[in-house]
Amino acid sequence: MLDMRRRIQYPGTSRASRDRCRTGPNTARRPRIRPRSAVSAGSGGGLTPFDGAGSNGAATARRSRRAARSHPTSVRTYDAAGSGVPPAPARRSTTLRYRNSSGPVRRTPIGRVLYALAAVAVLACGCSGSTSGSDTGAVRLGYQTNVWGMPVYTAVQNGCFQQENLQLQEIQVDSGNRVRDLMVAEQADVGTFAGPTLNTGADKSDIVAVGMVGTVAGTTAIVAGEDSAVQGLPDLRGKKIAIQAGSSIGDVAVGQILPSIGLQQGDYELVNIPVNNMVSALTQGQVDAMVNVEPYNAVAVSQGIGRRIADFTDYDPLPVFIGMRQEFIDDHRAEAVQIVRALLTNAREWRADPDAAYATITQYYSSIGFDVPPEVIKDAASRMNVQVEYFDGVQEYMQGLAERQVELGQISDVPDWSTTLNTELLREATDTTTEAAGCR
Numbered sequence: 001m002l003d004m005r006r007r008i009q010y011p012g013t014s015r016a017s018r019d020r021c022r023t024g025p026n027t028a029r030r031p032r033i034r035p036r037s038a039v040s041a042g043s044g045g046g047l048t049p050f051d052g053a054g055s056n057g058a059a060t061a062r063r064s065r066r067a068a069r070s071h072p073t074s075v076r077t078y079d080a081a082g083s084g085v086p087p088a089p090a091r092r093s094t095t096l097r098y099r100n101s102s103g104p105v106r107r108t109p110i111g112r113v114l115y116a117l118a119a120v121a122v123l124a125c126g127c128s129g130s131t132s133g134s135d136t137g138a139v140r141l142g143y144q145t146n147v148w149g150m151p152v153y154t155a156v157q158n159g160c161f162q163q164e165n166l167q168l169q170e171i172q173v174d175s176g177n178r179v180r181d182l183m184v185a186e187q188a189d190v191g192t193f194a195g196p197t198l199n200t201g202a203d204k205s206d207i208v209a210v211g212m213v214g215t216v217a218g219t220t221a222i223v224a225g226e227d228s229a230v231q232g233l234p235d236l237r238g239k240k241i242a243i244q245a246g247s248s249i250g251d252v253a254v255g256q257i258l259p260s261i262g263l264q265q266g267d268y269e270l271v272n273i274p275v276n277n278m279v280s281a282l283t284q285g286q287v288d289a290m291v292n293v294e295p296y297n298a299v300a301v302s303q304g305i306g307r308r309i310a311d312f313t314d315y316d317p318l319p320v321f322i323g324m325r326q327e328f329i330d331d332h333r334a335e336a337v338q339i340v341r342a343l344l345t346n347a348r349e350w351r352a353d354p355d356a357a358y359a360t361i362t363q364y365y366s367s368i369g370f371d372v373p374p375e376v377i378k379d380a381a382s383r384m385n386v387q388v389e390y391f392d393g394v395q396e397y398m399q400g401l402a403e404r405q406v407e408l409g410q411i412s413d414v415p416d417w418s419t420t421l422n423t424e425l426l427r428e429a430t431d432t433t434t435e436a437a438g439c440r
Contacts, residue, residue: 138169139335142179142191145172146275147294147361148320149192151213151386154360155346158439163345164338174276176320177246183207189328190339194248195401196410198321202420203411206326210425211340211388213320214347217312218383219294220249222257223301224309228288232309233261239288242273242281252316253291255404260315282306294380295365295372302376311383319394329425340429343388345439350386357381388426395421 143149149172155161161168173179176193180201183191192213193201201207222241224230230239236258243250254265273281278290279300289309290300300306312318322343329336350357355378362377370377395417402414 138167139190139332139339140169140171140188141339142171142173142182142188144176144179144192145174146296147219147381147384148176148213148216150357150361150381150384151343151346151350152192153364154350154357155342155439157360157364158346158349160342160346160439161339163439164342166335166338166342174274175244175247177248180207180323183323183325186325189325191323192320193323194318194320195398196248196251196405198323198420199398199402199405199411199415201323202415203413207323208326208329208420208422209321210324210329210336210422211322211343212390213322213343213388214384214386215317215319215391216293216384217316217318218385219297219380220252220292220318221297221308221311222253222289222291223282223297223306224289225282225285225287226304226306230288230309233258233263236289237263237267240269240271240286242271242278242287242290242292244275245272247275249291249293249312249318252312252318256315257310257312279305294383295370295377298376298380299372302372317391317397319391319397322388324422326419329422337425337428337432340388340425341433342439344429344433347386347388349439354382389430390421390423390426
């Protein structure tokens with residue numbers, strides 16, 4: 001198993017690298033993908049505040065430079081050669097009205113757990129130009145540090161990418177919309193995110209899906225404070241609900257779940273809080289409920305902070321897709337197939353021995369100070385159905401999502417599914433994968 005625990009923390013970008021920001025990302029030479037040489041990985045940690053706003057151009061570059069000076073970069077590379085990568089600002093849904101949470105979140109009696117929750121959300125910050133990490137020829141792979149990204153993390157830990165002779169630069173973030181924005185900014189080649197985020201990525205850029213990480217409806221829930229008066233969904237009328245702006249799960253909650261019991265916007269107050277800070281906000285009574293993902297929900301329940309009042313299982317399958325930039329596929333098709341094949345092999349091993357996967361995930365969260373019992377992590381991860389193959393009816397599902405997003409002004413048009421839901425790489429990867437192949 002690869003040792004990914006050594007932390008690499010880089011300071012802010014130099015004056016020279018900041019000057020490169022002004023030249024724009026397209027002036028740099030595209031890296032050539034080279035076979036892996038030495039394999040020794042590390043991780044870095046950092047936290048960037050999220051304001052829920054979206055903008056472009058000079059303002060983005062200024063924010064990236066400020067963040068780079070204030071926060072270390074969280075890029076993990078097999079050869080430890082990575083450097084800063086900026087997150088483009090998350091796009092805020094035009095249909096949701098938020099009140100930003102004010103002030104820092106205080107430590108609580110369960111401070112170790114909550115501090116670890118914040119530490120999980122490591123963001124990649126730096127210059128908006130090319131990075132020295134990509135200059136090494138590594139595939140830039142972005143994924144969430146919540147359980148949605150854990151199939152990718154376990155694939156790395158189990159050596160599935162190493163087996164394919166791939167060199168990776170891992171970029172860990174707290175949500176799929178951040179992964180998408182990195183890809184739109186050409187700062188990541190491959191990433192994971194849910195359906196609405198895929199549609200906005202396809203609308204903004206050349207992002208396409210090449211398969212799935214799995215379906216994650218069971219990992220997403222509306223959790224009410226344990227001491228609140230909220231016993232069910234109807235009790236959310238007039239209450240404060242924590243939702244991360246621009247998130248797919250927020251769109252589902254506001255667009256499907258709450259209207260299903262007669263609650264419309266204006267019947268409750270949305271408070272924009274990053275997912276990693278929601279448990280603390282719930283503890284302090286800043287909000288009455290949160291729309292969140294695992295492992296945050298399991299932690300809240302196990303610590304007696306909250307209780308699940310509804311998960312997404314009856315409302316939306318919530319597929320999480322493997323996305324790639326079409327330019328990356330065109331330039332590096334063989335590597336693109338290898339990535340899908342590595343994830344196929346890992347998914348098969350996850351299903352055959354889920355306890356081994358849960359142990360790897362528990363080890364990761366423990367390594368960053370996530371001090372909860374292994375059964376809590378198992379409960380969180382077991383709620384996800386890990387599969388790379390598209391489920392039957394995925395195009396119809398995505399069509400419905402896209403039509404609603406067009407109506408709400410979130411995207412300009414329905415994507416062309418013949419290209420946006422790429423099936424060729426999955427077919428090639430499946431045809432060259434054998435049952436005997438394994439990562440461990």
